[in-house]
Amino acid sequence: MDLQEQQKQHALDLRYLRMARIWAENSYCVRRQVGALIVKDKMIISDGYNGTPSGFENVCEDSNGLTKPYVLHAEANAITKIARSGNNSDGATLYVTASPCIECAKLIIQAGIRRVVYGEAYRLADGIELLRRAGIETVFLDVDAERTSGTSNR
Numbered sequence: 001m002d003l004q005e006q007q008k009q010h011a012l013d014l015r016y017l018r019m020a021r022i023w024a025e026n027s028y029c030v031r032r033q034v035g036a037l038i039v040k041d042k043m044i045i046s047d048g049y050n051g052t053p054s055g056f057e058n059v060c061e062d063s064n065g066l067t068k069p070y071v072l073h074a075e076a077n078a079i080t081k082i083a084r085s086g087n088n089s090d091g092a093t094l095y096v097t098a099s100p101c102i103e104c105a106k107l108i109i110q111a112g113i114r115r116v117v118y119g120e121a122y123r124l125a126d127g128i129e130l131l132r133r134a135g136i137e138t139v140f141l142d143v144d145a146e147r148t149s150g151t152s153n154r
């Protein structure tokens with residue numbers, strides 16, 4: 001990629017990541033809201049946010065305020081949504097508002113996703129490390145910092 005293409009990709013990455021953040025607002029989880037988008041061939045082919053499986057009550061936390069063990073992460077919801085569609089995520093880019101955990105990193109690798117753009121560093125970096133070991137490109141973007149720095153190119 002030449003410099004112009006890189007700048008174009010960077011601007012697109014920022015926009016998709018902002019969209020993922022807006023998508024996270026769908027989550028009914030109280031403790032943490034995470035959104036994910038999967039983009040392939042310049043099309044959004046899937047989306048997800050953290051929440052309980054289909055058919056379960058829309059409550060993520062138990063009476064002690066702890067996240068229920070069967071809550072699916074945004075990445076897992078976005079990847080499994082493709083499993084029910086006629087599409088596939090081979091070669092796709094995943095945009096997620098928080099860095100993936102190790103369980104989601106395994107799914108990302110097996111789903112054939114080639115790039116992961118994330119917006120918030122999780123306290124554990126083992127998910128990102130696993131992705132890198134698998135040769136997946138990982139890109140951290142600070143959406144808020146980019147927005148205030150005024151470096152957008154048009």
Ligand SMILES: [Zn+2]
Binds near residue numbers: 075100101102103105
């Ligand atoms: Zn996860």
